[in-house]
Every structure is written in C-alpha cells, then in structure tokens.
Amino acid sequence: MKREWKPGNVALVRGTIGVDAVAVRSGVPSNMGWAYNGDGPDTKNYGNCWMSDRDGDAVIRPLVVIDPEDREQIERLRDLMVGHDIHEGRPCYSTTCHADRLADALHEFANPTPLKPDEPTGLGAVVEDEKGDHWVRLDASGVWACSEDEDRTATYWPKVTAVRILSEGVQP
Known part of the structure; x- marks a missing residue:
C-alpha cells in the first residue's frame, strides 16, 4: 500500500x-x-x-521528529515503547529488549499502523489490506475472500487486516 x-x-x-x-x-x-x-x-x-x-x-x-516539549508525543512514544509486559513471550528486563522496544516504537511513530475501518456491510464491498491486496465481501453473513488469492480462501472480518474501504458494496 x-x-x-x-x-x-x-x-x-x-x-x-x-x-x-x-x-x-x-x-x-x-x-x-x-x-x-x-x-x-x-x-x-x-x-x-x-x-x-x-x-x-x-x-x-x-523519519521521526519528536518535540520534547509536546507532552502528547512523549506519552505516545512511551506507550508504544513500554506498552507490553512481555517481549517475544518472556518478561523483558534487558537493555537489548528496551532498545528493541524503542526501535519498534519509533517505527510505529514514524509510520503509524492505520486503524482498521468498520466492516462495510454491503454485498460486494471491497477493502484493501496492509499489503495492498483487495478483499471482497461475498454474502450477507460476512464472508470475505481475497481477490489475489488463487484458492479464494474465505474468512471473516476479524481476520481481514483492512486499512481502507474501496467500495461499500450494495445493500440488499
């Protein structure tokens, strides 16, 4: 994307x-x-x-520009950095782990993960995921399929990593 x-x-x-x-x-x-x-x-x-x-x-x-006088930015960076109690399945106390968390936080700060939109409920709705793949709503029960997936494996909205709605589809 x-x-x-x-x-x-x-x-x-x-x-x-x-x-x-x-x-x-x-x-x-x-x-x-x-x-x-x-x-x-x-x-x-x-x-x-x-x-x-x-x-x-x-x-x-x-790149990241952080204003040390902007409390909201500092608190957001802190929350991104120390928001987890566990790092890769284990408690984190090492300086390496803190450096990893800081790097992850700075990456997220520089290029925030888009919020997932609400599920469009129209038949044939199309969304784009974080990789740029398109997903299509197939029926009224909420089944979605990736148009780039040759097998057309079906799934439900919680498993679709949508970042943008391309079409709301049509309402029955």
Whole structure:
C-alpha cells in the first residue's frame, strides 16, 4: 500500500540530483513535493531544493521528529515503547529488549499502523489490506475472500487486516 504523505511529514529522500537528504513535505497543493538542502558533491547544486512528486524524488524511508516539549508525543512514544509486559513471550528486563522496544516504537511513530475501518456491510464491498491486496465481501453473513488469492480462501472480518474501504458494496 502506498503511503499518503501530509504536509510537515519528514523523510529521507533521494533527489533527482542524486543526493540523499532529510526533507520536509511541502504544503503547496498545486505542486506537492519535498523541500530539502541540496548540498551535494556538485557545487552548482548547493542550496535549497524543491522537487515536486512529478520530478521523481524517491522516498527511502519516513523519519521521526519528536518535540520534547509536546507532552502528547512523549506519552505516545512511551506507550508504544513500554506498552507490553512481555517481549517475544518472556518478561523483558534487558537493555537489548528496551532498545528493541524503542526501535519498534519509533517505527510505529514514524509510520503509524492505520486503524482498521468498520466492516462495510454491503454485498460486494471491497477493502484493501496492509499489503495492498483487495478483499471482497461475498454474502450477507460476512464472508470475505481475497481477490489475489488463487484458492479464494474465505474468512471473516476479524481476520481481514483492512486499512481502507474501496467500495461499500450494495445493500440488499
């Protein structure tokens, strides 16, 4: 699934001039893109750069910016980091485990897991899962099948990792 970037997001990008840079997502609707410093090996490219999405900037990965004065961000990071009592099936007391938790929390902070939408109840409803696969509601009892699965294995809504509704389907 493609990430939808919002103004103010921060990411490591590879610009069209071949420079990997920390960039900020612009808020200009007519020319969405990334703003970054283009100090590269070629001296004529020094200075501030602005590349629109059409220019082909490649996002390498999202980055995290945490404001230590923003209590809500700090509490969210804390909750993501220490929200479990058990790590991989055992109690966690080691510094390695805490580092793993912090890394996991930062990943979640940078690229939050989308909330699962409410189940669409229409016949033929279509949703997209976290991998980009499409699931179709087959009948009124709530049976779903993945359209990319050759076996068309059926399942119920709790097992579908939907992140976006593509169609509500039709109501009987």
